[in-house]
Amino acid sequence: MNLPAPLTLLRGGRLIDPASGIDEKKDLLLRDGHVAEVAAPGRVRLSPEDAARALTLDATGLVVAPGLIDIHVHLREPGQTHKETIATGTAAAAAGGFTAVAAMPNTTPTNDSPEITRWMQSPERNASVRVFPIGAATRALKGEQLNDFAALKAAGAVAVTDDGHPILRDNIMREVLIAATRHGLPVIQHAEDTRLTEGASMNAGPVAYRLGLRGMSPEAEYGLVERDIRLVAELERESKGARPHLHVAHTSTAQAVAAVHQARRNGLRVTCEVAPHHFLLTEQHVGCYNTHAKMNPPLRSEADRDAMIQGILDGMVDAIATDHAPHAAHEKEVEFERAPNGITGLETALGLCLQWLHGEWRLPLSRVLSLLSTQPAALLGFKGRGTLAVGSFADVVIFDPDAKWIWRAADSRSRSRNSPFDGWTMRGRVRYTLSEGRLVYSA
Template sequence: MSRHENKSLLIKGGHVIDPAAKINAPMDVLLREGRVAEVAPPNKIRGSADEKFDARGLIVAPGFIDLHVHLREPGQVYKETVASGTAAAAVGGFTSVCTMPNTAPVVDTPEWVVWLRSPERGAVVNVFPVAAATRSSRGATLTDFSALQRAGAVAVTDDGKPILDEEVMRMALRLGAELNFPVVQHAEDTRLTENCHMNAGPTSFRLGLRSMPASAEAAIVDRDVTFAQQIRESRLHVAHLSTSDALKAVRRGKRAKARVTCEVTPHHFTLIDENVGEYNTHCKMNPPLRSAVDREAILVALTDGTVDAIATDHAPHALHEKQVEFERAAFGVTGLETALALAITKLHREHRIPLTRIVELFTAGPARVFHLHGRGSLARGNHADVTLFDPKKHWTFDAAKSRSLSRNTPFDGWQLTGKVVATIVGGKIVYRAE
């Protein structure tokens, strides 16, 4: 059966949380021919369905969207593939993922965008390519934004590297403004972080590691928010924000009505630099784990609306790239299968952030950032992408059972609360918990 086969599915007995539609109530949901046909109070949907799903005790939400995933294709298939990465995404409740272009070769042409979207890649969830902003992500010459957009790219970025040159960044924002096309910045002044390995602080001093100052992130965000205020129709999205001062700059842009958005990751709202412990390479990522003060600032920003989306920055690496000295270890951690559980465990249960807000950060928020029309809500006629989860389910994450090809996670063995029960893409159940 193809994902979009004309088939109806009735989800009964669940509690729908759809922030975009302002629904937080017991509802039944009817999916038909790959679209949302009806959302109605219990037992009010008339007519039959080909299949029924008993959602009693579950939250029924719009399909989760991850704005920041590294699927590693083309060229790095020993770390991950589109097929394996999207299988992990489905386990985590993600019905759509936006894949980064820092592959080998770099996704900087329309042909590579089309290649990533081909059914031959074996994706089980929707894949939206984010293309390179500059040729080969070298930060010098802009790519053909218009051609990339026509091919299906939803944004551009040189993620993994910043666009450091001021004039190149201005030109990118101007061109993005003309096309209503988001420019995503990896905010890091690499002149301050070259050959550095973790956040600057007492832990890096104790371990004797060259460190990355928080100012390296904040300076780029402050600069780019100023550019976005000056180039009024531009769309600046700041990836994986991790510092208090960078969040202050985003707030400034939002107050000035600039089109500035940002995302944060589960590892940054859960862990701090002290978790590196004794050179734990599974706690090495870029941006690095920050101070407790920075984590607290992230929690405030998640609550007050500064942050638009939770994104995983899922960055798989092979075992041999992590089981080395800390200085030689690759930056990055996996995150697709633990994102929701970390959000419920840390944000909802520990910090009392409402479940409605958490769902918004996985659904309506990211859909707005990249203008993913017909997604992020269960409104009638939207794509039949649905995530069902049990917010009270206690479980232990076992990295050995991950669907990803890689196991570089700091959360192996963690006891978590909140588990995805089923993931539906285009009306088809692509994952169902055992």
């Protein structure tokens, strides 16, 4: 990320910029890491010196869109570099068309300090794309003592969460919401009432019953979402001015999406994300103890999966986020109950969204791209990203919208291979990814 961004001309592509409502053939000039010009094809005029040094990419037949933004990834660094590093995780992001990722704080040690927040963003990490750390809401994710949100924010944290460890106690969640609101930070909740899920390793339902596994009830998720919404409503009534922003991570149950929907109808600032695996897979994919189908929240029922699809099509879901959670092969190759939760997702998100949301369920391309870039940027307040308007960052993904290809986990740039989508057909192949003007991926 240290080389100066070259002058780049993107020619002949179909520009889709959901934020400015553009979907037509345009040329783009990227200068000094920003979008310098958006013009009709062939209309960008360069001085002879600029013409001599500019890198020209032919985007004929390709879609040019704002770089994708994933607001929920686990980069595992510091501390678990055998699973992933910031360098390998962001290389996978670039290959998947992402130009910014928000990194969860459940690292080792936990990111609950400005020092670690800064360390994650330093040039020595060799990130291919922009990393926005999310700070831990409470000390060591224990749900007891609040961290210093002002210091975290000053160091670059874009939100606070105890992801993986829900904040259960009402008074602590209330304090977190109050403090985060004071500092203009969203609170991201991993909604799981762990008092109801002890010893559980998958969704409560017929498959868990058949396999003899303890199951997590949908109530463990939506019960906590409803509690959080009650707290947000109370705070809204009490406070004048600043409004709390609750973001529900990886929503997986029909009732949780319904609760978010109702909260919004009541005028509350409550948003949610859905991961591709929750709108594509069900508990049936656990099959015979397949640990690549083990994640938290777990794969749910068909009705829940259908509710995720409907929530996306209806506009109730604010963002697609992958919950990219790399684990080493030896960690996943153990008994189902002992295997860690999570799958990788950065390199499969676009291909799955184009194949299914766009190809199968007819969601317009611009809305798919909005869910993967414009809306997540707005959600976490990433200024100048999620759009290709003049002046914004030159974060661009260029892909062939119709190319069909087979995803092979073995080819992943991630250090880990734990994907349930190995061998799946993807649609839409990333050709180039530019992060702040630098070409960070090409194929």
